[in-house]
Amino acid sequence: MFAESYTLTDTHTHIYYHAGTDKLEDQMQRCFDQQINRLFLPNVDQASIAPVMSTAAAYPANCFPMLGLHPCSVKEDYKAELAHIEKALAQHKVYAIGEIGLDLYWDKSTLEIQKDAFRTQVAWAKALSLPIDIHCREAFDELFPLLEELKDEKLYGVLHCFTGTLEQAQRAIDLGFALGIGGVVTFKKAGLDAVVKEIDLQHIVLETDAPYLAPSPYRGKENESSYLYHIAEKVADLKQISIKELATITTENATRIFGI
Template sequence: MIITDTHTHLYSEAFDGDRTEMINRALDANVKRFFIPAIDSSYTESMFQLEKEFPDNVFLMMGLHPTHVKENFKTELQHVEVQLAKRKFYAVGEIGIDLYWDKTTLGIQIEAFRYQINLAKQYQLPIVIHCREAFDEIFEVLEQEKSDDLFGIFHCFTGSLDQAKQAISYNMKLGIGGVVTFKNGKIDQFINQIDLKHIVLETDSPYLAPKPYRGKRNESSYINRVLEKLSELYGKSAEEIARITTDNSKAVFGI
């Protein structure tokens, strides 16, 4: 069984004390593929280092995270553009809109999101979307930018059934992680109405640890808790869900 974690911040400072051990725990737990989203230029070298240490397992994205869209965002976007021109990445991400932390930057967040969508189209890459308290704003941009060459993953999907269907209509897979195990997470109430062909697994580690680790540091090996929950909700074996969701990740990332 091969499990794919489509979204994990393995370079995070939260792992500085035991990064290699943590990654090896995940590998031992059948998590063989790690897709690494970018945040901003300050993490680029750490991402490259991870790829060097685990070349068969680590696959990098490039992008500017919406919470890091600040006054210098044009410089940061230039960094993204330069990196994409230099070497292979597997997605433009994570990108999007976050209105939980700062609503005042909405205008430049939309500008950065749209700019990076167009970079993804230029390089024929998927996008990986971060959406927090911003479904309407994200959908508005996707509606304007939709095309056959716009596709990707709606990372950490936490919306309603209708919002799930809308995201899928824009060629997006739904990234399902620890939230599906939460009592108040809500997506567990309808996710089995979504065909598994639209689902990929993720941890978003070190954030959003699933039960029974909720509130603690998340790590990629805990994706097995997400797999177990989906197995229960869909009435299918963990092996089958791992196979389908890994195949879905290959369809998105091309590897």
């Protein structure tokens, strides 16, 4: 029994990987036990649309879908993938275009088609008046000029799994983006804690990116959305506020961005 009630929001989780299984039900129950009552689900490709939507249908008050083509899924057939996702956007209510972005960690050779896919999906977001949920790995130098090229009053969203410098954080904020803070903030040598200390909470949302990047004390193991509590605990400690206050502010931020 909790002494006080609040709602934590996981703004980026792939919990839908367990769609239709007992594991999904178990993980959702553990979320509810930790007062994590709102989860935003980004797909990564055409194949992941169905599990995202079935999970959102199973938990309509708690799970909110996003649709996009992940940069690591941008291959030679990316235009066909985009066409399938665009068709799905016409059939489903979604709360963001994502996750989309640039990833130069795995494959630098696809940068130009990653950029093309990104531009296409940003155009969808603007047309639908939706935020974008950005994946950026080892590509800040390429991402920021692209965002500046596309910047207008309709471009906004979340820079998911932010692990950059304070300067990069400020640049993202200046471009109209909130920072998705996840498990890396709990890693002792990552340096993200020092950055988060300097950022106003109005620019922060919380996320797990489950099943990836589990926070301490689960680092190296499979992540799940219920572990958001450990991320919230760390950020609350850095900001010297209660978890309830942190939950209130970051959930309000998520509501402002995603419209729910």
